[in-house]
Amino acid sequence: MIRDTSGQDVILDNRRPYRKWAGLGAAVLLVVALGWVVTSWRASASADAVVSKAALQLGTAEVADIARDINVQGRVVAANSPTLYSPAQGIVTYLIKAGDSVAKDQVIATVDSPSLTNQLKQEEANLARIQGESERQQIQAKRDALENRQAADLAKVDLEAADREMRRAELSWQKKVISQIDYEKAKDELARARLRAHQSAENARLAVEMASFETKNLKLQVQHQALLVADLQRQSDELNVRSPVEGLVGNLALNQKSAVGAHEALLTVVDLHSFEVEVLVPESYADDLGLKMPVAVKVNGREWQGEVAAISPEIQNSQVVARLRFKGDTPDKLRQNQRLTARILLENRNQVLAVPRGAFIDVDQGRSAFVLRGDKAVRVPITLGAIGSRQAEVVDGLKAGDTIITSDTSRFKNQNTLLITQ
Structure with missing residues (x-):
């Protein structure tokens, strides 16, 4: 009697071909990933450091007009604040108080002599x-x-x-x-x-x-x-003391009904139509400053044109004191000692190669910059000329269209090539 062979039969799964193709695809992906890792490893091996593009600030070199200027801080001072004096010995009587508004030729005090x-x-x-x-x-x-x-x-x-x-x-x-x-x-x-x-x-x-x-x-x-x-x-x-200008009464030098001597100070009046801005300029720019240089004073978000009116002949605490005068219209509601910012235009350079000003200039005094070349940034030597508050002139080392890193590169001070990742 012949034995039944059904026990040796194996049931075949019709889905086995699909599993074959899935395994083949996984192998391909593994090879691609391995290639990408190898490529990245080789790229990183050829670079001194790796940095994310999102952590950088970039700028493009282009031909433009550069204003070589400096930003300074200052305060509003009265250009005309005359002090009034007693014409003779006597008793002073004030007809106003400190801070009062006065008109020109208004009697503001009397002296009984x-x-x-x-x-x-x-x-x-x-x-x-x-x-x-x-x-x-x-x-x-x-x-x-x-x-x-x-x-x-x-x-x-x-x-x-x-x-x-x-x-x-x-x-x-x-x-x-x-x-x-x-x-x-x-x-x-x-x-x-x-x-x-x-x-x-x-x-x-x-x-x-x-x-x-x-x-x-x-x-x-x-x-x-x-x-x-x-x-x-x-x-x-003159025993009837009159205000020489329209303005505000400053400090009263004496108390009411005080005895006063001849030519002794009585009070000051601040001219509301004659304000200037006193600024502190770093000593390094002292030789570049000149009278009548154009300036822009920022007041309440708006820039007002002016000029350099006076420059102190001495340097104190590594700074030079300068006075800025408004030209044309004067801003309204200025106050004594009000803090303002101003921009002094030192020089105009027309149609020169320029890059945005950034912290990279301070790393090595602007002697080099990282230029983007593909996914890498390569350090190249450059020469800067006039440096303004927004742009810097490039004399040598770059050409129009070059993209450079303008942010702080001090952490890459000893690297010459950077790999830029997305």
Whole structure:
């Protein structure tokens, strides 16, 4: 009897071909992955360090106009804050308080000075006295002139009478009706009459000159005294202290009703239309600064144009103090000591190769940069020129279109090639 072989039969699974293809695909993926690992290993082996692209800041070299400038911090100061002084010794009375707004020529304080008031009255009395003397002298001069003219006229009449007597004496002498003594006497009378007439005329002329001199001298005295009175009147008017500008009252130097000496400070007034910005510039830029250099002052998010108005001749704490003045319109609502930022334009460079300014410049003073080449960044030597607040000029080492790492590369200071991963 033949035995049944059903126990040796094996049931075949129809899905086995699919498992074959799945295994083949897994093997292919394994080979690809292994190739990628090998490639990556080789790439990383040829680089000094590996860094993620997301951790970097990149910039592209391009031809552009560069403004070589510096950003500085500053504070608002009053360009015109006059201090008012007492014109004389006295008692001060303030008509305002610190911080009050005042108009130009507004009376803001008064000084009561009895001594100045008394002196003014005395000099006014002296002026009236000298004016009276001048008027009296003019009247006296007219009287003297009249008397001198009368004396001259009488002397002239006496001269005519003596001349007539002389002619009569000559006729009588020719006819021998008078003695020689009487004839000589007539001649003497004529000579005396001529002398008196001449002296009377000269006295009248000198009297006129003397009167003119005295009148002129008294007029000068009147003018001198009038100037003295005018000056004292001016000082008296200045006892009403007026604001020279429109602005705000600063500090009051004294208390109300305090005794004050002549030329002692009373208060300050801040001109609201004349503000400047005082900035501190690093010593390294001191030689580059110049008067009238253009500046941009940032106030409440807006830039206002101005210029460098003054530069301190000395350096303190490695900084130079400079004053910036607004040009044209001035920002509203500026306050003393308000903090502002400003940008001073040192130089303009047109159509030069430039890269964005970044922290890489500070690593080695901008002598090298990492240039992207594919998935790698290679360090190349470069030469920088003008450096602005936003861009830096590239003199040598790069070309337009090159992409460089602009972020801080100090951690790669000793590496020359970087592998950039996504």
